[in-house]
Amino acid sequence: MLPAYAAYAMLSLAPILVLGVPPIWTQPEQVHLSYPGVPGSMLVTWTTFNKTESKVEYGVLGGRLFDMAATGSASLFVDSGEEKRKMYIHRVTLTGLKPASAYAYHCGSDAGWSDVFYFTALNDSTSFSPRFALYGDLGNENPQSLARLQKETQLGMYDVILHIGDFAYDLHEDNARIGDEFMRQIQSIAAYVPYMTCPGNHEATYNFSNYRNRFSMPGQTESLWYSWDLGSAHIISLSTEVYFYLMFGQELLFKQYEWLKKDLEEANKPENRAVRPWIITMGHRPMYCSDDDQDDCTKFDSYVRLGRNDTKPPAPGLEDLFYRYGVDLELWAHEHTYERLWPVYGDKVYNGSTEQPYMNPKAPVHIITGSAGCREKIDPFNPNPKEWSAFRSRDYGYTRMQVVNSTHVYLEQVSDDQYGKVIDSIWVVKEKHGFSAWL
Secondary structure (H helix, E strand, C coil), rough: CCCHHHHHHHHHHHHHHHHHCCCCCCCCCEEEEEEECCCCCCCEEEEEECCCCCCEEEEECCCCCEEEECCCCCEEEEECCCCEEEEEEEEEEEECCCCCCEEEEEECCEEECCCCEEECCCCCCCCCCEEHHHHHHHHCCCCCCCCHHHHHCCCCCCCCCEECCCCCCCCHHHHHHHHHHHHHHHHHHHHEEEEEEEEEHHCCHHHHHHHHHCCCCCCCCCCCCEEEEEEEEEEEEECCHHHHHHEEEEEEHHHHHEEEEEEEECCCCCCHHHCCEEEECCCCCCCCCCCCCHHHHHHCHHHHHHHHHCCCEEEEHHHHHHHHHHCEEEEEEECCCEEEEECCCCEEECCCCCEEEEEECCEEEEECCCCCEECCCCCCCCCCCCCCEEEECCCCCCEEEECCCCCEEEEEECCCCCCCCCCCCCEEEEECCCCHCCC
């Protein structure tokens, strides 16, 4: 038996001994879905801070719970901050899903399971009319639109979310703890519908490593650029940042351009464009904008639009490429405002007609939706915008889009400042798609 003084000494050390034991972090968190680009599939991604198995148990909603299971793998991600924090990113792909069927699932392992979530397998019919919420520049400080988006997603209002760059502000901050907190915040959206992304300038630290490791988009480019099909649309996600962060590899700029060209060529084959006539792009920094930011919006010589002449060889911009292949709709963010443009090409307006500018427009339609809410607040507008600026708002909010059918796309802007009021809406109507539609 220990002497009394020795027992007392051991007890006095107990808090120190307890504090010295590292916590066991096997509980799944930061659960989010993405569409791998293959019909009948869904990709589940989550994080743990200790290594565990990667398993998803699932079943048809209303049937026997968890009567199916799939396994995947975990990759170690070491953040590049001072603490070199480690986390394990788990990925499991569910296959053989019945289109438009609802499933319940949880993820994890016998060392810990997530909450139960549910999703609807994407409908792979070309006559499907998918509904999207789209926005960029959402942080975990001042995320004004987040609560409304959470509720609307859980009400089943959206089939897909498009987050057009700039996450968390910033994913890497506080040794990536801000990224962890942001991924926990969007779980109430992203665990229910595919959360499709593209990189923005706020992801650039450590060569976009937090973005590249945390998200799981289609293709083999670490989520930097990719394309996928849904309903009557071919959707392309791209990195505008390859034009700005040449220190991470100028070859990425040319590699993406060549990929875009091949992807657009494939999408424009008559047999492909006939079934998926809409081509929609999403990228972070817009080609046109009218914010008073003393940057792209006030210079009108956007790298993204016109390319760069200070590289060898000169780097081509994207406006001519997108115009040549008949891109219908271009979605952007970066500016912390909402702006709808008239159909524009080469800095000139090409409306379908005076009465119906979006009826058979003669150039692509641009939408900028970067006002979801972040710590940088809302941007000011240039008081004298160019003629292509059709509608502008500094309200916090986000955009809804529905690809209704092969000829009609509907877009509307929701103001969170005005309690969910729709403050702008348009129908883009095209009886003809492709380059010949401009003529």
